[in-house]
Amino acid sequence: MLQIEKLTRRFGGNVAVDDVTLTFERPAMIGIIGRSGAGKSTLLRMLNRLTDASSGRIMFKGTEVTGLTGKARLRWQADCAMIFQQFNLVPRLDVVSNVLHGTLNRQSTLATMFNLYPQADIHRAIDILDRLGIAQHASKRAEALSGGQQQRVAIARALMQEPQIILADEPIASLDPMNAQIVMDTLRAIHDEDGRTIMCNLHTLDTARRYCDRVIGMRDGRVVFDGSPDELSTDAAREIYGAGADFSESATSTAIDQPETPSPSAARRALREAEALV
Numbered sequence: 001m002l003q004i005e006k007l008t009r010r011f012g013g014n015v016a017v018d019d020v021t022l023t024f025e026r027p028a029m030i031g032i033i034g035r036s037g038a039g040k041s042t043l044l045r046m047l048n049r050l051t052d053a054s055s056g057r058i059m060f061k062g063t064e065v066t067g068l069t070g071k072a073r074l075r076w077q078a079d080c081a082m083i084f085q086q087f088n089l090v091p092r093l094d095v096v097s098n099v100l101h102g103t104l105n106r107q108s109t110l111a112t113m114f115n116l117y118p119q120a121d122i123h124r125a126i127d128i129l130d131r132l133g134i135a136q137h138a139s140k141r142a143e144a145l146s147g148g149q150q151q152r153v154a155i156a157r158a159l160m161q162e163p164q165i166i167l168a169d170e171p172i173a174s175l176d177p178m179n180a181q182i183v184m185d186t187l188r189a190i191h192d193e194d195g196r197t198i199m200c201n202l203h204t205l206d207t208a209r210r211y212c213d214r215v216i217g218m219r220d221g222r223v224v225f226d227g228s229p230d231e232l233s234t235d236a237a238r239e240i241y242g243a244g245a246d247f248s249e250s251a252t253s254t255a256i257d258q259p260e261t262p263s264p265s266a267a268r269r270a271l272r273e274a275e276a277l278v
C-alpha cells in the first residue's frame, strides 16, 4: 500500500532522515518514537510533501508521491492529512468554519473568500464534530476551547478531506494527560472504525505501546526499531533513545485520568447555533 524507499533528507551537512526504507501492507495505527532531533517530524513532513526529499522515493498504491506536482500534490496532501502539536487552527474563527477549511483544496477562491460552503459540507462538518464529541462547541471561536478540544477540531478538519492516511506530528505533546487520552482514543477509533492509516510521532513510550499496532523507533535519522509493541523491550527502548543502563521508562511516560463527556442536550443546542452561523 505505502512504500518508503531509501528516503533521505539533508539540511546542509546535517542528515535529518537517513536512508529510511519502510513498507506498510495494510492500514494500521503506527507510532514513531525517538528522542528530539531523531528525524520523526521530517519523515512525516516528507510523506505529506510539506518537505521535499533529498533522495529516495515514496510510493502509495502505485503512484510515486515524491514526484507529484501542482494539483496532484494538493490532492495527495488531502489524502494524507496532517495534524500538528500546536493544532494550527485559525484562533478567532469559529469551530465549524475551521473544520470547513478542510475542504479548501476543493473550493473556488471566490467561495472561500466569502465563506460560501455547500450545505452538504456544513452538515458533514457538524456530523464529524458530533462524532468527535465536540459538537456543543461548534459555534465558539477555536481559541475559546481547551487544547484537547482544539486538537479534536484539527482532527475534524483532517476528516473533512476524507483522507486515507492521517499523519499526526506530536498530537498530544501540548496536552495534559486526560486530554492526551481523549485525543489518542479518537485517533484509534478513526483507525478502527474507518480503516484509515494513522501515523503518529510520539514522545512517550507507553502511549506508543498502548495505542499502536506497530512501533518504529528512530535514532539520528535512521530506523533502529520496527516491530510490535510487545517486541519493544526496555533494551530496544535503550537503543532507540541512546540511553545508558540507568534508562528509566517512566521518564517517557504519562499518567492518564478519566475523560469528559458532553451532555446530549448541550450538543443539540450547539448544533443548531452552528447551523445558523455558517
Ligand SMILES: Nc1ncnc2c1ncn2[C@@H]1O[C@H](COP(=O)(O)OP(=O)(O)OP(=O)(O)O)[C@@H](O)[C@H]1O
Residues within 6 Å of the ligand: 011, 014, 015, 016, 017, 034, 035, 036, 037, 038, 039, 040, 041, 042, 043
Ligand atoms: N527546516 C530545517 N532546517 C534545518 N534543519 C532542520 C530543519 N528541520 C529539521 N532540521 C534538523 O533535522 C533534524 C531532525 O529534526 P526533526 O524535527 O525531524 O526531529 P524530531 O525527531 O521530529 O524532533 P522533535 O521531537 O524535537 O520534533 C534535527 O537535527 C533538526 O535540527
